[in-house]
Amino acid sequence: MAKVVCVLYDDPIDGYPKSYARDGLPKIERYPGGQTLPTPKAIDFVPGALLGSVSGELGLRQYLESRGHTLVVTSDKDGPDSVLERELVDADVIISQPFWPAYLTAERIAKAKKLKLALTAGIGSDHVDLQAAIERGITVAEVTYCNSISVAEHVVMMILGLVRNYIPSYQWVIKGGWNIADCVARSYDVEGMHVGTVAAGRIGLAVLRRLKPFDMHLHYYDRHRLPETVEKELNLTWHPTVEDMVKVCDVVTINCPLHPETEHLFDEKMLAGMKRGAYIVNTARGKICDRDAIVRALESGHLAGYAGDVWFPQPAPQDHPWRTMPHHGMTPHISGTSLSAQARYAAGTREILECFFEGRPIRDEYLIVDGGQLAGTGAHSYSAGNATGGSEEAAKFRKRA
Ligand code: NDP
Numbered sequence: 001m002a003k004v005v006c007v008l009y010d011d012p013i014d015g016y017p018k019s020y021a022r023d024g025l026p027k028i029e030r031y032p033g034g035q036t037l038p039t040p041k042a043i044d045f046v047p048g049a050l051l052g053s054v055s056g057e058l059g060l061r062q063y064l065e066s067r068g069h070t071l072v073v074t075s076d077k078d079g080p081d082s083v084l085e086r087e088l089v090d091a092d093v094i095i096s097q098p099f100w101p102a103y104l105t106a107e108r109i110a111k112a113k114k115l116k117l118a119l120t121a122g123i124g125s126d127h128v129d130l131q132a133a134i135e136r137g138i139t140v141a142e143v144t145y146c147n148s149i150s151v152a153e154h155v156v157m158m159i160l161g162l163v164r165n166y167i168p169s170y171q172w173v174i175k176g177g178w179n180i181a182d183c184v185a186r187s188y189d190v191e192g193m194h195v196g197t198v199a200a201g202r203i204g205l206a207v208l209r210r211l212k213p214f215d216m217h218l219h220y221y222d223r224h225r226l227p228e229t230v231e232k233e234l235n236l237t238w239h240p241t242v243e244d245m246v247k248v249c250d251v252v253t254i255n256c257p258l259h260p261e262t263e264h265l266f267d268e269k270m271l272a273g274m275k276r277g278a279y280i281v282n283t284a285r286g287k288i289c290d291r292d293a294i295v296r297a298l299e300s301g302h303l304a305g306y307a308g309d310v311w312f313p314q315p316a317p318q319d320h321p322w323r324t325m326p327h328h329g330m331t332p333h334i335s336g337t338s339l340s341a342q343a344r345y346a347a348g349t350r351e352i353l354e355c356f357f358e359g360r361p362i363r364d365e366y367l368i369v370d371g372g373q374l375a376g377t378g379a380h381s382y383s384a385g386n387a388t389g390g391s392e393e394a395a396k397f398r399k400r401a
Contacts, residue, residue: 141350
């Protein structure tokens with residue numbers, strides 16, 4: 001029988017919800033492009049419930065325990081005295097969400113001698129040292145597409161929020177003011193602006209599709225070009241390099257995975273090549289941007305705004321400079337964990353576990369590493385290597401009630 005360790009974020013500070021704002025979720029038949037939603041044999045949760053926090057347990061306890069497996073659920077993941085550090089030594093499966101990542105460094109993988117499956121309940125497995133997983137023959141899988149549209153919606157919200165200066169304007173209302181000039185002195189329309197995405201995968205393309213009706217000029221950079229029909233339909237301009245794209249864009253949205261090729265892609269030099277007054281929205285991974293270079297570009301006015309929900313490490317320490325830099329619209333890592341997304345990735349996690357325990361193949365599109373090499377989506381979108389360096393800094397975060 002297997003031991004499954006599941007690392008989830010904490011429950012709400014006022015307790016696990018007893019009721020919800022809405023009574024259910026809309027029914028979605030398929031993802032764009034036709035991929036089917038997760039197909040587990042059954043689920044033991046109510047879609048729309050909070051599944052991603054500790055008490056939600058991704059709806060897995062009944063399924064696992066009824067088959068004789070052990071389930072350990074914890075949010076205590078960082079530092080040598082953490083529950084994760086203690087429990088991983090005999091774990092067969094470790095489940096983690098990118099929002100509250102269980103960093104599986106080479107050192108932790110070496111300690112986890114029985115580990116066979118590192119399962120990401122979400123998208124983005126950069127919290128796992130993929131090189132170490134390859135060398136140990138550990139399978140790494142994620143629930144591809146489960147929250148891509150959730151993130152695309154968030155990106156559009158953040159672009160509009162920054163360009164139209166929504167958050168400071170909202171703050172004037174809270175402060176009891178009616179300071180129209182203060183609100184609009186940094187407020188513009190997106191119409192006619194040039195927006196470019198770094199990567200036009202599931203999220204990047206969905207962002208472009210959603211921005212088309214705003215009459216923006218649409219640009220993209222990706223290693224693989226989109227079909228000509230899509231380029232024509234959306235009137236897209238493809239750029240052969242990121243540098244080439246950012247110099248013409250008013251808004252840049254980052255939608256590629258974090259791997260050694262993309263780590264610190266947005267450094268001092270890349271930012272210097274952007275237009276003065278450009279905005280960046282990064283919901284991909286914090287480490288794709290150089291933390292301090294972003295702060296300097298906002299302070300100097302070279303960037304007009306920066307928003308996103310991804311940081312490094314996570315949780316971000318209280319003194320992380322992105323909490324206090326000017327003109328930012330940061331949130332904790334939430335875009336891919338709406339209640340709608342949780343229902344899909346909890347079902348996808350269950351589907352992957354069913355395959356794993358029943359000896360059936362995991363869908364190719366869910367695989368990142370398998371059989372000692374990058375596989376499936378991983379072979380297409382990632383490069384081998386490690387992007388977890390520095391993750392021990394997450395232990396600096398102090399919980400506040
Ligand atoms: P996809 O796999 O559909 O798309 C990833 C795209 O990135 C692919 O088109 C790939 O290109 C491209 N890419 C890979 N490496 C590079 C590179 N060096 N330069 C430019 N493009 C590159 O994934 P999704 O769109 O669903 O998700 C993308 C990322 O967004 C995830 O990896 C994750 O980090 C992040 N994410 C964040 C969430 C959140 O809650 N904030 C939730 C979900 C995802 P190609 O394959 O053509 O080479």
